Amino acid sequence: xxxxxxxxxxxxxxxxxxxxxxxxxxxxxxxxxxxxxxxxxxxxxxxxxxxxxxxxxxxxxxxxxxxxxxxxxxxxxxxxxxxxxxxxxxxxxxxxxxxxxxxxxxxxxxxxxxxxxxxxxxxxxxxxxxxxxxxxxxxxxxxxxxxxxxxxxxxxxxx
Amino acid sequence: xxxxxxxxxxxxxxxxxxxxxxxxxxxxxxxxxxxxxxxxxxxxxxxxxxxxxxxxxxxxxxxxxxxxxxxxxxxxxxxxxxxxxxxxxxxxxxxxxxxxxxxxxxxxxxxxxxxxxxxxxxxxxxxxxxxxxxxxxxxxxxxxxxxxxxxxxxxxxxxxxxxxxxxxxxxxxxxxxxxxxxxxxxxxxxxxxxxxxxxxxxxxxxxxxxxxxxxxxxxxxxxxxxxxxxxxxxxxxxxxxxxxxxxxxxxxxxxxxxxxxxxxxxxxxxxxxxxxxxxxxxxxxxxxxxxxxxxxxxxxxxxxxxxxxxxxxxxxxxxxxxxxxxxxxxxxxxxxxxxxxxxxxxxxxxxxxxxxxxxxxxxxxxxxxxxxxxxxxxxxxxxxxxxxxxxxxxxxxxxxxxxxxxxxxxxxxxxxxxxxxxxxxxxxxxxxxxxxxxxxxxxxxxxxxxxxxxxxxxxxxxxxxxxxxxxxxxxxxxxxxxxxxxxxxxxxxxxxxxxxxxxxxxxxxxxxxxxxxxxxxxxxxxxxxxxxxxxxxxxxxxxxxxxxxxxxxxxxxxxxxxxxxxxxxxxxxxxxxxxxxxxxxxxxxxxxxxxxxxxxxxxxxxxxxxxxxxxxxxxxxxxxxxxxxxxxxxxxxxxxxxxxxxxxxxxxxxxxxxxxx
Numbered sequence: 178x179x180x181x182x183x184x185x186x187x188x189x190x191x192x193x194x195x196x197x198x199x200x201x202x203x204x205x206x207x208x209x210x211x212x213x214x215x216x217x218x219x220x221x222x223x224x225x226x227x228x229x230x231x232x233x234x235x236x237x238x239x240x241x242x243x244x245x246x247x248x249x250x251x252x253x254x255x256x257x258x259x260x261x262x263x264x265x266x267x268x269x270x271x272x273x274x275x276x277x278x279x280x281x282x283x284x285x286x287x288x289x290x291x292x293x294x295x296x297x298x299x300x301x302x303x304x305x306x307x308x309x310x311x312x313x314x315x316x317x318x319x320x321x322x323x324x325x326x327x328x329x330x331x332x333x334x335x336x
Numbered sequence: 337x338x339x340x341x342x343x344x345x346x347x348x349x350x351x352x353x354x355x356x357x358x359x360x361x362x363x364x365x366x367x368x369x370x371x372x373x374x375x376x377x378x379x380x381x382x383x384x385x386x387x388x389x390x391x392x393x394x395x396x397x398x399x400x401x402x403x404x405x406x407x408x409x410x411x412x413x414x415x416x417x418x419x420x421x422x423x424x425x426x427x428x429x430x431x432x433x434x435x436x437x438x439x440x441x442x443x444x445x446x447x448x449x450x451x452x453x454x455x456x457x458x459x460x461x462x463x464x465x466x467x468x469x470x471x472x473x474x475x476x477x478x479x480x481x482x483x484x485x486x487x488x489x490x491x492x493x494x495x496x497x498x499x500x501x502x503x504x505x506x507x508x509x510x511x512x513x514x515x516x517x518x519x520x521x522x523x524x525x526x527x528x529x530x531x532x533x534x535x536x537x538x539x540x541x542x543x544x545x546x547x548x549x550x551x552x553x554x555x556x557x558x559x560x561x562x563x564x565x566x567x568x569x570x571x572x573x574x575x576x577x578x579x580x581x582x583x584x585x586x587x588x589x590x591x592x593x594x595x596x597x598x599x600x601x602x603x604x605x606x607x608x609x610x611x612x613x614x615x616x617x618x619x620x621x622x623x624x625x626x627x628x629x630x631x632x633x634x635x636x637x638x639x640x641x642x643x644x645x646x647x648x649x650x651x652x653x654x655x656x657x658x659x660x661x662x663x664x665x666x667x668x669x670x671x672x673x674x675x676x677x678x679x680x681x682x683x684x685x686x687x688x689x690x691x692x693x694x695x696x697x698x699x700x701x702x703x704x705x706x707x708x709x710x711x712x713x714x715x716x717x718x719x720x721x722x723x724x725x726x727x728x729x730x731x732x733x734x735x736x737x738x739x740x741x742x743x744x745x746x747x748x749x750x751x752x753x754x755x756x757x758x759x760x761x762x763x764x765x766x767x768x769x770x771x772x773x774x775x776x777x778x779x780x781x782x783x784x785x786x787x788x789x790x791x792x793x794x795x796x797x798x799x800x801x802x803x804x805x806x807x808x809x810x811x812x813x814x815x816x817x818x819x820x821x822x823x824x825x826x827x828x829x830x831x832x833x834x835x836x837x838x839x840x841x842x843x844x845x846x847x848x849x850x851x852x853x854x855x856x857x858x859x860x861x862x863x864x865x866x867x868x869x870x871x872x873x874x875x876x877x878x879x880x881x882x883x884x885x886x887x888x889x890x891x892x893x894x895x896x897x898x899x900x901x902x903x904x905x906x907x908x909x910x911x912x913x914x915x916x917x918x919x920x921x922x923x924x925x926x927x928x929x930x931x932x933x934x935x936x937x938x939x940x941x942x943x944x945x946x947x948x949x950x951x952x953x954x955x956x957x958x959x960x961x962x963x964x965x966x967x968x969x970x971x972x973x974x975x976x977x978x979x980x981x982x983x984x985x986x987x988x989x990x991x992x993x994x995x996x997x
Contacts, residue, residue, distance in 0.1 A: 213718035
């Protein structure tokens with residue numbers, strides 16, 4: 178095989194693998210990305226029922242109700258609007274009223290949010306970055322507040 | 337020791353690093369042996385000062401000196417000794433100091449053991465290393481000084497994050513950092529070679545042990561982190577495709593590619609330009625990982641404080657080093673002479689394929705990790721790219737790699753005989769198919785693909801064993817011959833076999849856990865019994881307990897296995913008193929390599945508790961497999977032909993390589 182042929186083979190191979198990788202990436206991106214929304218987005222922009230989103234905000238104080246068989250209802254608020262959330266399962270350790278939380282799931286036709294996972298970070302000062310941003314937009318974040326997430330580690334509750 | 341001594345030592349180290357980053361390289365340009373010779377002693381001095389600073393900080397932690405802000409924020413006088421030590425790197429400032437300490441240590445190693453290096457290469461390498469040290473020392477002194485004092489000194493500290501109070505996380509960061517920073521060596525060698533404008537097989541022989549060392553530590557570090565997440569976080573998973581995990585996986589993938597392409601370069605003088613690029617990319621990805629984790633740009637659940645100043649500083653480091661080295665590469669790489677012609681079907685051809693797939697997989701992870709950031713920066717849209725993305729891209733790219741991996745070691749250099757190799761692999765293929773059928777017959781449920789992957793894994797393990805068996809003529813020659821051949825076989829061949837078999841072992845663990853795990857979430861009252869995977873667990877009730885710096889609420893469970901008592905499980909909800917922070921302590925029962933995993937939810941007022949029960953078949957094989965890989969790396973590293981700093985004279989080397997073929 179000449180040098181030129183070898184180089185062509187190499188380039189062909191590389192392009193082939195790159196092509197496979199690119200098409201896999203595009204295919205996966207089209208199917209598995211999740212948009213992040215604040216409660217205001219959900220209320221005002223009328224998110225389509227059945228679309229998978231991440232909803233982030235604070236767990237509204239006084240809204241947590243625990244039912245039978247690990248059913249939990251609570252509201253996620255960004256200070257302007259709040260969205261009722263239903264979840265069945267074990268909640269993360271740092272799930273508390275007034276704390277930042279990100280829930281993932283769908284908006285049901287009755288405008289209630291059905292979460293299949295609840296994420297909270299493992300730190301007492303923690304606030305998810307998206308939540309902090311959205312609160313800042315609403316003017317509800319004060320610079321003197323505890324700094325979000327130091328040494329934070331993952332914690333999820335998944336049904 | 338006074339913290340001010342530590343601060344001052346860092347400033348002195350910076351001064352030495354500045355000298356080292358200019359003088360030796362100037363000397364190399366002027367061919368002045370005296371100027372080049374300064375690099376070694378200065379590197380050693382620099383290491384001594386950074387080590388002194390690190391010792392001072394450790395001392396402050398040991399004596400609980402809360403007049404140091406860093407100690408106050410991350411320690412507590414009631415904390416056990418090991419976590420007082422690990423608290424040093426359990427925070428941003430201390431971990432950056434550890435980063436620089438390891439960097440300086442690597443420079444010192446080159447200085448101390450690099451006697452066989454050409455003087456100009458050694459000078460250039462140490463100078464380039466020093467550029468990195470300067471950047472990170474400036475970063476520490478400017479934005480993350482661990483020696484800042486508090487006045488008046490508080491009486492008690494705020495304690496280390498309880499999740500980090502675990503032996504796994506005490507050793508995980510040092511392992512990971514040695515891996516990350518270790519690749520700075522290959523980077524420095526690559527940049528030095530580009531500056532020199534010449535590169536040869538000896539370069540690869542020098543770089544490969546360093547890359548292998550870094551790779552081993554990175555493998556061990558990633559594996560340790562995954563194991564920690566599994567048993568400590570209480571959610572029962574071992575990999576989440578979290579951006580911080582990806583930050584360590586990307587350099588691992590690139591580093592694995594580098595290890596393999598360096599072999600081609602060493603043996604065949606081919607792939608020079610590509611190897612140099614990989615060396616640059618691997619360390620760039622390490623730096624990127626540091627940036628992602630430290631800057632707070634990520635929404636990752638691990639990310640450290642959101643601090644724009646730090647973020648911008650590290651971003652600047654990133655731009656200078658990645659941009660600078662790639663520019664240098666674009667400018668100088670064409671001057672490096674290419675060599676070595678080879679056929680597509682050959683050992684080097686297989687290694688090229690390995691590199692293609694590894695880098696493509698790395699690119700896919702890169703896209704998945706950074707696409708959300710780029711999109712948010714450009715359009716403001718916030719998205720999350722979750723595990724499905726990575727499973728869909730990473731998985732398919734790994735399969736051909738795993739198939740090629742077995743063929744590679746059988747193929748000859750220059751031109752291989754694909755048909756011949758397939759014949760020699762008949763046994764492995766047969767075993768793979770048999771394993772696939774057996775898995776299909778004995779398991780129910782789980783995805784259809786799972787038995788196929790189990791077959792693939794068994795084929796990989798069998799292939800690695802057969803390769804060694806053939807070389808030592810097992811079952812063909814008399815036992816004495818086999819024994820002497822086994823002893824004579826280069827350790828690197830054993831290393832390859834072990835590392836490749838480890839991949840197969842890990843794969844079985846991954847498939848077993850993901851495809852066949854059983855999961856149950858129940859709310860139980862005292863006296864109630866639940867069953868999973870043949871185990872009966874009877875909940876006896878909740879019992880409060882006291883630890884040194886925490887309080888437990890223990891859920892006691894009697895375990896029965898087919899009606900026979902098989903012990904007690906004690907999962908607990910733990911509250912760390914200093915921070916009033918709750919954690920979940922999962923309880924594990926090991927049977928062979930499978931585990932029963934019980935994680936408690938919040939106790940309800942009526943004395944009942946929610947429990948998450950998992951049965952995880954083969955799960956321990958995931959980490960046992962990575963241990964095999966690390967062990968394979970160690971074997972390879974102990975190979976005399978690879979020993980750092982001892983390149984043999986050309987004639988003897990040629991004999992040794994021939995003997996190994």
